Amino acid sequence: MSPAVGDLLRGVEVGPVAHGGHFVARHDGFVVFVRGALEGELVDVRVTEVARRFARGDVAALHRPSPHRVEPPCPIAGTCGGCDFQHVEPGWTRELKRQVVAGLLDHLGGVAFTGQVAEVPPSPFGWRTRMRYRHAADGRPGLLAHRSAEVVPLPAEGCRLAVPAIAAPASAGSPGAELLAVVAASGAEFLARPADGSEPSGTVPDGSGPDGSAGRTVVEHASGRGYEVAVDGFWQAHSAAPAVLVDAVLAGLRPEPGEAAVDLYCGVGLFAGALAAAGCRVTGIEGDRRAVDLAARNVPEARFLAGDVARRLGQVGGADVVVLDPPRTGAGARVLRQVLGWRPRAVAYVACDPAALGRDLRTASELGYRPASITAYDLFPMTHHVECVAILEPA
Numbered sequence: 001m002s003p004a005v006g007d008l009l010r011g012v013e014v015g016p017v018a019h020g021g022h023f024v025a026r027h028d029g030f031v032v033f034v035r036g037a038l039e040g041e042l043v044d045v046r047v048t049e050v051a052r053r054f055a056r057g058d059v060a061a062l063h064r065p066s067p068h069r070v071e072p073p074c075p076i077a078g079t080c081g082g083c084d085f086q087h088v089e090p091g092w093t094r095e096l097k098r099q100v101v102a103g104l105l106d107h108l109g110g111v112a113f114t115g116q117v118a119e120v121p122p123s124p125f126g127w128r129t130r131m132r133y134r135h136a137a138d139g140r141p142g143l144l145a146h147r148s149a150e151v152v153p154l155p156a157e158g159c160r161l162a163v164p165a166i167a168a169p170a171s172a173g174s175p176g177a178e179l180l181a182v183v184a185a186s187g188a189e190f191l192a193r194p195a196d197g198s199e200p201s202g203t204v205p206d207g208s209g210p211d212g213s214a215g216r217t218v219v220e221h222a223s224g225r226g227y228e229v230a231v232d233g234f235w236q237a238h239s240a241a242p243a244v245l246v247d248a249v250l251a252g253l254r255p256e257p258g259e260a261a262v263d264l265y266c267g268v269g270l271f272a273g274a275l276a277a278a279g280c281r282v283t284g285i286e287g288d289r290r291a292v293d294l295a296a297r298n299v300p301e302a303r304f305l306a307g308d309v310a311r312r313l314g315q316v317g318g319a320d321v322v323v324l325d326p327p328r329t330g331a332g333a334r335v336l337r338q339v340l341g342w343r344p345r346a347v348a349y350v351a352c353d354p355a356a357l358g359r360d361l362r363t364a365s366e367l368g369y370r371p372a373s374i375t376a377y378d379l380f381p382m383t384h385h386v387e388c389v390a391i392l393e394p395a
């Protein structure tokens, strides 16, 4: 029988980790996704949400803890929505992500993932270069509670995930107002309060006036090149991610001078820049107009097309090597059909959602491409997120 919100489910045996970082359990045959648990634990669960075929709940009492459970280092770990795994030994969080990646790639892609999830320093704390704080009712900066609009004030020491420069912003804005905090790896810092109109604090590389985040940029550095990025635009969140992902893409594609390379979902040109430096003739496609304008400035030797990848691909004749770095929804069959129809020598698929990667690997296999390698990186420590790089080659 379906439980109701607020019910206390007693004596629940916790099963394996699921995509999203919650753990699968059953109560009277009904599936319950339990937050803050670990496989093998015996817990009581407070139901927080009920859908037609499953419920969600939080651990309300712990009767038999897992040997992998630890005391969360952050005092707001249970209420803040930012971290999923503070109650887990850091090494075991990567094993949980390995289980999720292996399960999804097998189930959705029919592909065996035999690797591990690599730790990427700084880890597990002090890695995040982009933060979106909000002001709590008392004016302190905070973060959104789990699946809620409620703001949980930061502890005095700030958010442990953030790089130190933006971990504990000093601010007192109106309740609910947003504080966007961005720090470039070079140390240039930007803090903006676009919602309440008050003066932004912090430093910006160009030193221009305090006008919120609109039109403002920071300069990031990767593979020997500077990349101008809008402070509220996309850049890899982990301070080491650009270098790690560029290395993985170049090692997998082995681009040769003179080859035609295409960087799809290129943002401000991170992979386009690395491929151009390797001597390739590069075309990038990106849907965010500001990002594509910046890409053209960041990588002037490449050609960039603005717009939806699926619609713009027709303007690209073909490629020897391709980078695909789509949003969480994945590239999808329409894009893969066009790209793999060029018969590229190799494709690097950078995936922030292993479920989308699994679906796209199945499509790729139907189109005659197989993964030559799949690597997984823990670029989001303490959260359930994981980044994968799959190198696809003709089967």
Ligand SMILES: C[S@@+](CC[C@H](N)C(=O)[O-])C[C@H]1O[C@@H](n2cnc3c(N)ncnc32)[C@H](O)[C@@H]1O
Pocket (backbone or CB within 6 Å): 234, 235, 236, 265, 266, 267, 268, 269, 270, 271, 285, 286, 287, 288, 291, 307, 308, 309, 310, 325, 326, 327, 352
């Ligand atoms: C995961 S980010 C990758 C950006 C870049 N490769 C990087 O590493 O900095 C995905 C990018 O795809 C863009 N995007 C999302 N959907 C798109 C679409 N349908 N067509 C073109 N670009 C899209 C987003 O604006 C974003 O810049």
